[in-house]
Amino acid sequence: MSVAWNVLAAMLRALGLLATDPAWGTKGEAIARFLALGALALERGEAGRADLEKLAAHIDTMVAQGREPTEGEWADLRARSDAAHAILQEAAKGDPTPEPESPADDSEGGTKD
Amino acid sequence: MHDIKKLAAAVCVVAMMALSACGSLNPVSRAETASQKTYALYGTFVVFEEQAAQIAQDSNVSLEVKRSLAAADAVAKPVMDKSVDLALTVDGIREDLAEGNSTEELLVIATENLMKWYLDAVPKVQALVAAVRGVRK
Numbered sequence: 001m002s003v004a005w006n007v008l009a010a011m012l013r014a015l016g017l018l019a020t021d022p023a024w025g026t027k028g029e030a031i032a033r034f035l036a037l038g039a040l041a042l043e044r045g046e047a048g049r050a051d052l053e054k055l056a057a058h059i060d061t062m063v064a065q066g067r068e069p070t071e072g073e074w075a076d077l078r079a080r081s082d083a084a085h086a087i088l089q090e091a092a093k094g095d096p097t098p099e100p101e102s103p104a105d106d107s108e109g110g111t112k113d
Numbered sequence: 114m115h116d117i118k119k120l121a122a123a124v125c126v127v128a129m130m131a132l133s134a135c136g137s138l139n140p141v142s143r144a145e146t147a148s149q150k151t152y153a154l155y156g157t158f159v160v161f162e163e164q165a166a167q168i169a170q171d172s173n174v175s176l177e178v179k180r181s182l183a184a185a186d187a188v189a190k191p192v193m194d195k196s197v198d199l200a201l202t203v204d205g206i207r208e209d210l211a212e213g214n215s216t217e218e219l220l221v222i223a224t225e226n227l228m229k230w231y232l233d234a235v236p237k238v239q240a241l242v243a244a245v246r247g248v249r250k
Contacts, residue, residue: 052138055156059143069152084166091169092183
């Protein structure tokens, strides 16, 4: 199942590359972007499903053992959450505008004011 | 050109099938105690938070979408983190109680407080899940 989704996603990405051919013009770019998003959806959807299945199985085990989550299990989730949160906040800032290189006369303390 | 459009439509259908399969899983419904439920909700939150992070790293995704994902995460995360702290407190009190160092009343109060935060976190996690799924459609 997982392999099938990933193969399909790879095919979509390949088709997207074909659509970037200049002969397709701007529509080709739009199609390529759409196909890339479709591929991403397949890959993420499958990965998310697998992660949720794993989590559900973990909860089942916890219930069967009649125990509460351990501090290590909490810490593991918190570390993953903190890492994902940092990525999201960074991505929301957008691409940083490259700062121009300092002109040589800056070191001499000159200003234009 | 039309073939590609048909293929794109087929991709949407397949993606929605994958997502509906994903939606049928609910780890929270498997949990029994307050701490287990909180753990299951937190785990679900982390799964979608990680998906949001991966989507946000894709260059094909617009900045507007990235910001909407980050905003949904920023709303859910503090409430979820607080719930985790309270779950750890509940577990600590339960251990103390087993050793005779706490009271049943304290455990009930702490558990009720945890459930308040848990119930507050549920719609916020659902909003993040909806945001992630909205990007995929």
